[in-house]
Amino acid sequence: MIDESWAVDRYNVYYIGIEAELGKDIVPICDYRSFRRLNRLYAADAKCVYYKNKIVKGADPKTFVVLDGGNEYGQDKNRVYYEDRATNIRNLKTLKHKNMDNNLLCNAFHTDGKIVYNSELMPMPVGTDFATIRRIELARNWYADKNRVYYENRILYKAKPQTLKIFPIYYVSEDYVSNNNLNSCYSFDGNHVYYLDSLMHGVDVASFICGYDFVDSISFAFDKNRYYEGKPNPRLQKLRQGKVKVDSGHY
Numbered sequence: 001m002i003d004e005s006w007a008v009d010r011y012n013v014y015y016i017g018i019e020a021e022l023g024k025d026i027v028p029i030c031d032y033r034s035f036r037r038l039n040r041l042y043a044a045d046a047k048c049v050y051y052k053n054k055i056v057k058g059a060d061p062k063t064f065v066v067l068d069g070g071n072e073y074g075q076d077k078n079r080v081y082y083e084d085r086a087t088n089i090r091n092l093k094t095l096k097h098k099n100m101d102n103n104l105l106c107n108a109f110h111t112d113g114k115i116v117y118n119s120e121l122m123p124m125p126v127g128t129d130f131a132t133i134r135r136i137e138l139a140r141n142w143y144a145d146k147n148r149v150y151y152e153n154r155i156l157y158k159a160k161p162q163t164l165k166i167f168p169i170y171y172v173s174e175d176y177v178s179n180n181n182l183n184s185c186y187s188f189d190g191n192h193v194y195y196l197d198s199l200m201h202g203v204d205v206a207s208f209i210c211g212y213d214f215v216d217s218i219s220f221a222f223d224k225n226r227y228y229e230g231k232p233n234p235r236l237q238k239l240r241q242g243k244v245k246v247d248s249g250h251y
Helices: 234-240
Strands: 006-008 012-015 026-028 042-044 049-051 073-075 080-082 096-098 109-111 142-144 149-151 165-172 177-189 192-195 198-200 209-213 218-222 227-229
Touching: 165 234, 177 209, 177 218, 209 234, 218 234
Parallel strands: 165 209
Antiparallel strands: 006 012, 012 026, 042 049, 073 080, 096 109, 142 149, 165 177, 177 192, 192 198, 209 218, 218 227
16 A cells, blocks of 8 residues: 555556545556555556546656646646546646636636636637636536536536526435435426436426435436436335425535
8 A cells, every 4th residue: 555545566556545446446557666646646657647547548657747726637748637638738827717716726717718628627619708607516517607508518508507506416315315415417497407418308397306326326316207317116206205304404
């Protein structure tokens, strides 16, 4: 073990951080003798750069550094990276930024004067208004400017930036249900319901519920008419019928 996130032997790198999945986070190592930790998510050796259990393709290990303001952002002599993905940004410092409170990158937007980049450094569609672009909810990937709504860098058809909301997520266990957080997949605007950036059809917004069943380890979504994700079980049927008490305390 190198620290709480990384371990290595002469055959592999092992990402053992809090998000690791046992048996799924082994990375074939390029040069174990020179392996070094960069932060809790990035590491490098003489030949490769690693992000968790992935090799960052094309990254130059000699010049790669983790950027200030975010554990998931890096840069080498050629370009900027978000997680294990190379971007087409050569140098983040040359761009104009907004929402860089306390130098944090997780809620920031950037532009070179022509292209707007979101917090994951994806180029936004032509016409994105840099002056008004914002994240709709903290840690969720919906964005809005004065004209449009986006999921990551894709436009939500018919969605209105003034009224789009994100559904609460229902956490279901054997004997407890809560909805004290927001979902990462479903949003709505009036009578329109979206799965990520896709407009869903025929959904009853008033009775729509989405969440995660910890007992069966599945996500679910349903309204009074049908299941859109997951499958019926006694716990979800009680929730659907309004026969369970839901803890709605938010944090």
